[in-house]
Amino acid sequence: MENESQDLPCLIFCQQHLTQTNSISQNTSEQSLSIHPSISVLKTAESSLRQSLPEEGLGIVKTTNHLLEEISPALNRASLSPNYYGFVTGGVSPAARVADTIVSFYDQNVQVHLPNETIATTVEDRALLLLLDLFHLEKEAWPYRIFTTGATSSNTLGLACGREYVVNEALNRRQKDEPVDTSDEIPATVGNIGLLAACRTAGIENVQILTTMPHSSLKKAASVTGFGRYSVWDVGKSDNLIAFNFSKMQAMLGLGLTASIVVVSCGEVNTGFFATHSFQEFQALREICNHYGAWLHVDAAFGLFARLLDKSAGFTSIAHGAQGLELADSITGDAHKLLNVPYDCGFFFCRHANLAQQVFQNPNAAYLNTGSTGPETIQSPLNIGIENSRRFRGLPVYATLMAYGRRGYTEMLQRQITLARRIAFYLFDHELFELLPGSLKNWHEIEQDIFIIVLFRAKDDSFNNSLISRINSTSRIHVSGTMWLDRPATRIAIANWQADPERDIKVVQSVIEDVVLDWQK
Numbered sequence: 353m354e355n356e357s358q359d360l361p362c363l364i365f366c367q368q369h370l371t372q373t374n375s376i377s378q379n380t381s382e383q384s385l386s387i388h389p390s391i392s393v394l395k396t397a398e399s400s401l402r403q404s405l406p407e408e409g410l411g412i413v414k415t416t417n418h419l420l421e422e423i424s425p426a427l428n429r430a431s432l433s434p435n436y437y438g439f440v441t442g443g444v445s446p447a448a449r450v451a452d453t454i455v456s457f458y459d460q461n462v463q464v465h466l467p468n469e470t471i472a473t474t475v476e477d478r479a480l481l482l483l484l485d486l487f488h489l490e491k492e493a494w495p496y497r498i499f500t501t502g503a504t505s506s507n508t509l510g511l512a513c514g515r516e517y518v519v520n521e522a523l524n525r526r527q528k529d530e531p532v533d534t535s536d537e538i539p540a541t542v543g544n545i546g547l548l549a550a551c552r553t554a555g556i557e558n559v560q561i562l563t564t565m566p567h568s569s570l571k572k573a574a575s576v577t578g579f580g581r582y583s584v585w586d587v588g589k590s591d592n593l594i595a596f597n598f599s600k601m602q603a604m605l606g607l608g609l610t611a612s613i614v615v616v617s618c619g620e621v622n623t624g625f626f627a628t629h630s631f632q633e634f635q636a637l638r639e640i641c642n643h644y645g646a647w648l649h650v651d652a653a654f655g656l657f658a659r660l661l662d663k664s665a666g667f668t669s670i671a672h673g674a675q676g677l678e679l680a681d682s683i684t685g686d687a688h689k690l691l692n693v694p695y696d697c698g699f700f701f702c703r704h705a706n707l708a709q710q711v712f713q714n715p716n717a718a719y720l721n722t723g724s725t726g727p728e729t730i731q732s733p734l735n736i737g738i739e740n741s742r743r744f745r746g747l748p749v750y751a752t753l754m755a756y757g758r759r760g761y762t763e764m765l766q767r768q769i770t771l772a773r774r775i776a777f778y779l780f781d782h783e784l785f786e787l788l789p790g791s792l793k794n795w796h797e798i799e800q801d802i803f804i805i806v807l808f809r810a811k812d813d814s815f816n817n818s819l820i821s822r823i824n825s826t827s828r829i830h831v832s833g834t835m836w837l838d839r840p841a842t843r844i845a846i847a848n849w850q851a852d853p854e855r856d857i858k859v860v861q862s863v864i865e866d867v868v869l870d871w872q873k
Contacts, residue, residue, distance in 0.1 A: 386827040387433045389426045397426030430830065434850035435859055438832040440621065440654055440805070442692035442847040447755035448748035452694045460744040463734040476746030477730045482753045483685070483699060486761065487659045489678055496702035498737045499687075499745040503653035504569040505738060506684035506700040511570075511577045511613060513682055513707045514647030515559065516542050518611035521645040522554035543710045547578045556611050562601055563615035564588035564627050567651060570615060592791070594625045596637065605644040612646040618674060619655025622834050622843060623789060624772075624805035626655060626673025634676025650677050653686040653698075654804065654847070660762045667769060669800040690765065690804075692849040693748040700737075708736035768804050768846045771853040775844060775860055779808045784868060786811050788836050806844040807836060815871050816840055822867045829863050 389397075400422040410418070430436040431443045444452070460472040467474060480497040484490070496513075500506045519542050538544050540553040551559070561574055561584045571581040587601040588594060594617060605612050614637065617627045628634045641648045650656075658674035661667040677683060681704065687697040702708065713735050734740045756764070776798045780787045788807040792798055810816035820833045820842055832843050844860075 387429050387436055387830050388824075388827045389428060394426050397423055431848075433830075434848045434852065434856060435829040436848065437844040437846060438830045440686075440689050440845040440847050441695075442689055443849055444694050444748075445692045445752045445756065445849050448693040448752040451748040451751035455744045455747050458744070461741075462744050462746070463732060463740055463742060465730045465732045467730070472744055472747075473730050473733070475750055476733070476744070479746040479750035479753065480699060480701075482750065483687075484701065486753065486758060487656055487677075487685075488662065489659075489683075489701065493678065493703060494701040495705040496700075496708045496731075496736060498700050498708075498733055499742075499749070500698040500700055500737065501696040501739075501742075502688065502698035503567070503651065503684050503686045504572060504698075506653075506686075506698045507567075507569050507649075507651055508573040508576050509700045509702070509737065510615075510649040510651075510682040510684055511561070511573045511579065512711050513702055513704060514613040514649055515547065515577055515579070516707050516710050517647045517681070517704065518559065518613060518645065519547075519550045519554050519556065522556050522611055523550075525645070526553075526555050541710050543713070551611075554611075555609065557609040558607075559583060559611045559613070560585055560604065560607075561613045561615060562587050562604055562646075563617060563651075564596055565594050565617050565620045565622075566615065567617070567621050567653070570651060594620050594623070594627050596627060598636070598640070602640060602644075605640065605646060612644060614641055614646050614648050616648070616650045616652075616677075616680070617655075618650050618652035618677065619658070619803065622805070622836060622841075623807055624655075624803035625789075625801065626658070626670075628676060629669075629672050631675040634679055638676070638679040647682075648680045650680045650683045652677065652683055654689045656683065656685045657690045657761075657765055658803070660758070660765055664762065664766065666799070667766065670769065670803050673803075687745075687749055689847050690768070691749065691752065691761070692764075692847075693752055697745045697749065699749075705731075712736050712738070714740065764849055764851070765804075767853055768848075768851045769802070771851050771856050772804050772806050772844070772846050773798055773802045774853055774857045775806045776802045778857070778861055778864075779806065782864075784811055784815070785809070788841055804846045806846075807834070807841055808844075809836070809839065809841045818871075819867070822870065823863060826863050826866065829860060 400418065430438065430441070460470055462472045462476055465473040476499060477497070480499070481491050484494055484497070498509070500509065523540060540550055542550045545553070551557070559579050561570070561579060563570065563584060564586060565588060566584055566586065571584050574584050575581050585604065587597050587604065589597045601614070616634075616637070619626060628637065638648060640646075652674070655674055656677070658670045659677070661671040664671065682700065682702040685699045685701070687693045687699055688695050708731070776787055776792070777795060779785045780792070780795070780798060785808050787798070788809060792801060810819050817840060820831060823829065823831050823842070832845070834841050834843050
């Protein structure tokens with residue numbers, strides 16, 4: 353195996369090549385920048401992949417050339433392009449890219465807090481504290497904080513902690529009604545004896561998750577945590593699907609032998625809309641959960657960033673959608689969305705530090721014990737999260753927050769929202785398209801309610817069925833498909849740090865007009 357002195361020049365060469373590629377992408381005119389590789393490039397790259405393991409190895413130089421010259425051209429430019437509007441994913445800010453190179457080079461173990469050996473876990477905790485600061489959340493109120501792979505794993509953490517909490521609450525209530533000496537017994541928590549045994553001990557026959565317009569990851573998390581996908585109940589209003597029907601929700605919370613977790617959709621994936629619209633509304637939700645002993649979790653993968661807009665003129669309505677989140681028990685956030693750091697990076701905040709240890713503690717592993725104790729000690733991530741091994745995700749977050757600060761991210765978000773609204777205005781006025789949802793009746797409502805997502809469809813069914821493939825085949829912009837009220841719809845999600853309303857609205861309009869002309873031929 354070649355030594356480090358040979359490896360470093362190749363690393364530098366690779367970084368220079370990728371930096372040059374990114375520079376070309378940013379400076380290339382919108383008309384010529386292609387988001388997707390051509391079919392011929394994909395086939396060439398696939399044919400270059402080795403069929404068998406080389407006995408002696410190619411060496412670092414030949415392998416680097418193989419990666420850069422044969423494989424890299426076949427990767428899409430979703431992250432590099434400001435006009436990728438498919439999944440709600442940002443790009444990678446320049447500061448985050450630099451930090452991510454350092455992450456790979458030093459390859460830190462951040463799952464055990466070893467303050468006398470590396471600063472890695474201290475950097476990660478500081479990055480999490482900076483995120484709390486960015487979102488105007490009090491640091492002292494969120495002692496349990498951790499980086500994850502993304503919103504799916506963060507939602508899994510939220511349900512796992514909620515599971516522990518609601519079963520504990522039921523156990524406490526039963527102990528008051530039927531006192532039993534349990535001093536010599538193992539605590540009957542889910543983490544200790546399992547979900548079925550803990551529920552049986554607590555007198556629970558069912559655990560339900562009440563929400564509105566949930567993201568698919570919530571149902572996946574429900575399956576992983578043992579509740580099941582069909583434990584997720586939508587309690588939205590019939591005339592406003594994202595808003596809670598409080599009467600329906602309270603009726604379900606009052607069911608006997610049932611424990612409950614309530615999940616707030618803060619930034620729904622198809623519309624970007626919010627389940628609550630004021631501090632008072634969220635406070636009412638908190639009080640209801642307190643009354644019934646329910647856990648209150650917020651899925652705010654990208655909606656959490658609306659808290660940057662509190663004092664921003666023109667964005668007040670959006671800011672109201674994220675008010676009151678500080679009253680929740682736990683919050684899911686995604687950093688590889690609007691924070692624009694590399695895949696994979698999410699984060700999770702929780703008020704209840706004790707629950708983390710109950711659920712995620714590694715038992716009987718003396719070699720993982722750091723010997724550090726006390727309230728100020730940073731908790732080893734492996735004892736408060738799912739993974740026992742992962743990369744140094746926090747460094748790109750720290751770097752990008754340091755580089756651009758609160759103002760930089762606020763201005764970035766304002767550009768993204770402004771572009772989304774300009775696209776919505778254009779589609780609203782277009783005779784061939786229908787802006788969704790139908791509740792958007794005029795420009796004023798668009799200016800109030802559109803966040804970073806624009807949902808629409810073609811009025812002609814045949815055109816609508818081919819609209820997404822027609823748009824994406826141009827490779828100048830990329831959109832995603834979804835369903836809205838049982839009909840196909842097209843979604844534009846704006847999350848890249850390079851968003852420029854003046855430039856990008858012209859690109860979007862040009863592509864759509866070309867697609868319309870092609871369809872009308």
